[in-house]
Every structure is written in structure tokens, then in C-alpha cells.
Amino acid sequence: MNSISVSYMREYLSKSISSLNRNKLNGILSEVDFRNYVSSIGFEQRVSAGGWIARCEGPGNFSHHIVAFFPEVICPDQNYSPSRELPDPPHGLHTICSTLHQIGIHSYFCTPKIVNNNVDWSYIQLGLPTKQPYLTFPDNISGFNERTRKYNFLKYKTDVSSIPTHSLPEEFSKESLRVTFQNKYLAEISDIDGIIWGNQFTYPIEIKEKTVANDRRIGDYFGLDIGPFVKLAFYAAKRGNLHSLYVVREIDDVESRNLVNWWCITFDKMAQFASWVYSEGGRNMQGGRSATVKIPKAEFDHFNITLLNRL
DSSP, X not given: OOOOXXXXXXXXXXHHOSOOOHHHHHHHHHHHHHHHHHHHTTOGGGBOOOEEEEEEOSTTTTTSSEEEXXXXXXXXXXXXXXXXXXXXXXXXXXXXXXHHHHTTEEEEEEEEEXXXXXXXXXXEEESSSSOOOOEETTTTOOSOOBOSSOOOSSOOOOOOTTSOGGGHHHHHHHHHHHHHHHHHBOEEEEEEOEEEEOSSOEEEEEEEEEOOEXXXXXXXXXXXXXXXXXXXXXXXXHOTTBOOEEEEEEESOTTTOOEEEEEEEEHHHHHHHSOSSOEEEEEOTTSSEEEEEEEEGGGOEEOSHHHHHHO
16 A cells, blocks of 8 residues: 555554644644645645654754754655656745755655655755755764664654644654654754745745733833744754845734734844744643743834735
8 A cells, every 4th residue: 555544644643743733733734724825825835735844953053053954745645656767846945945055954855655654754955956866864964973772752642633634744754754854863863934035135934823911111012932943943053145135914812813914024123123032832742831022013014015025
């Protein structure tokens, strides 16, 4: 059998996801909503699918080698036979990865082969001037220490029934790819919500779903946890043609999730206006308490066609 069913995807995610609180679920949903919104305004080809960024570990070597990898999203019940012809990477993703390659982030497009529910990934390096061959993922990715002891990444029993069926393929594909990489290599790894290929710059994006909050000194604001803030700072520090963007799906309340508006702010602008003193936020995606910086809502721009044409 060379396909994966929806039920198997859900079962796999229940084992790979350590916990699924409301913040994490809404984060998954907002990424899907964002891509649907961008497609609806005609910019589907300018935004990548989600993926991962990984940095090497080790004293004196931490973060000296960085890679990014993006999966082909596995469609349920579709044939991914080992004998199939592997696809060409999306043109937009190749262009995006050229920017990443120029600043030292090696980038890969990964495509699956399936036998009896086992997913084997093949990868091709993007951003190089000549076409590269497909290789077995993640073999031959240099710069990372290999794991000497096995670790069970599929040990959890998380209730993932709240993940909508339409969100399962992308989430399963990303998780399968992450587990495959971390089974072999030691790394600090974080998700990439997406990358926008602008007219002037390339923007890794962090997408969050937020209700507006208020502070007597700042006024209305959106918060951002320290972890994502530091990741956006990392992208901004690499420079070249790479910038970074914080995108907010503003909702009226966390139960109904009714859309109020889409907002965004560049990291350069966010660094100027974010509060210097962090505050304790709500539960983060790992279930612990978060440390949050506050960014005035007044400094955000509407995320729409006009703005996309300026990026």
C-alpha cells in the first residue's frame, strides 16, 4: 500500500505532538487560514508552505550550521509509490531558497515515498545555480552531530481530535519530516510558518492568532512570546535580502475565532516599538507560561494586496 489515510495521519499526530492546548490548535488553524487568505487575493505562488529550520548543537559550535527543509504536503489516499517520478520543486520555493543559500542557510525540498504507512523522504537542495539530484533524507546533510542513542519521538498519547481534517495533511507532513530528521541528528529545531517572496525582499513569517489587549502606557497591543521574537531577530540579523515579518490574525474572541482583520509588522519596526520589559503571558504552545513582549497595534499595517505589493 503506497498511500496514507486520514485516520493514520491523526493517529501519528497523536503520538508525535506532546500536547495540544488551545493556543497550539489555534496556531495550526491560523496558518491554514493565512494560506487560504493569501490564495484568495491572488498571491498563492508568493508564499511557501510551512517547514522547519534547524541549527547544529555542541559547545563552541552551536548555531554555526543552519538548514531549512520544506515538505511536499502528502494528500490522503494518493499513490506515493517508490517507483513514482519525483516532482520538480515549486518555482517560488526555489527562488526563496536562493536567498537563504546566499546567507548560509542550506535549504531542501523533501518529497515522500510510502510503503505500508512508512514514509521515506527524499530531498533535493535548492538555491544552487545547477539542478541537484534527489537523495535520501536526511543522509549526507553535513554539520550536525548524529544521535548516538535512540529517542522515541512517537511516545505521546495526545488527543488530536480537535484538529480539523483539512489541516491534517500539512501538519502530518511537517511532523513526519521533523521526526525523520531528529531521529538521525541532534539539533535545535523550530517551525517555519511560511516565507513570503516579496518584490524587494524575502520574509520568513511568524503567524499568530490574537485578540487585542490593552495597556495604559501602550494602548491597544498584540503580544509575542520571547521565543518567536528571538527567531525573527535571528532572521533579521542574517540580513542580505532576508527580512522577517510578524503576521497577526486578529479575532474577536478565542471561542468563535471570528476574523477581525489581518495585520503585520516588519521585525525592524517591531524592534523599535516592542516593550523593553516583558510580561507574563498565557499558556504557550508547550503548555507552560510564556514571557511576552508587547507591540502597539497602532504600529501594525493591514496585511492586504497593497502591502504585499510593497514588500
